Amino acid sequence: MGKSANNGQYCIAPDYVLIPENKLEEFIDEYTGQYQQMFTDGVDSPEMTSLATEGQLTRLMGYLEEAQNTAERVVSCHPNGSRISDRLLSTQLIVNPPADSQVMRNEIFGPLLPVVTYQSFEEALDIIAKNPNPLHSI
Helix, strand or coil, X not given: CCCCHHHHCCCCCCCCEEXXXXXXXXXXXXXXXXXXXXXXXXXXXXXXXXXXXXXXXXXXXXXXXXXXXXXXXXXXXXXXXXXXXXXXECCEEEECCCCCCHHHHCCXXXXXXXXXXXXXXXXXXXXXXXXXXXXXXX
């Protein structure tokens, strides 16, 4: 909910999701399923919030373009996932982006959600330690 409400434009929206590697597909299926229940018509849903400014859209589209070239994959949470002319973009799951990518280094403040997998608890702790402290954690 934190990444979907107000299209991720909350200070307490999660920076990334850390998930065991063997649970990745289950997570993606559940997340996209829940998202599509909340926004049944994707960007045409009346509950969908546009991005605040054209500059915000441009910045996020740059992050997304980089992710499409460097991450394992990008999954749109809805088939009707964008209408750029109206600054509408559904949540995009960015699977295993590089640690030095823009989406992992900078504040996102929008509907991009990195999903980072790990194999061991120690690896998860290492990932957390290497990333900046979020404004809020769950």
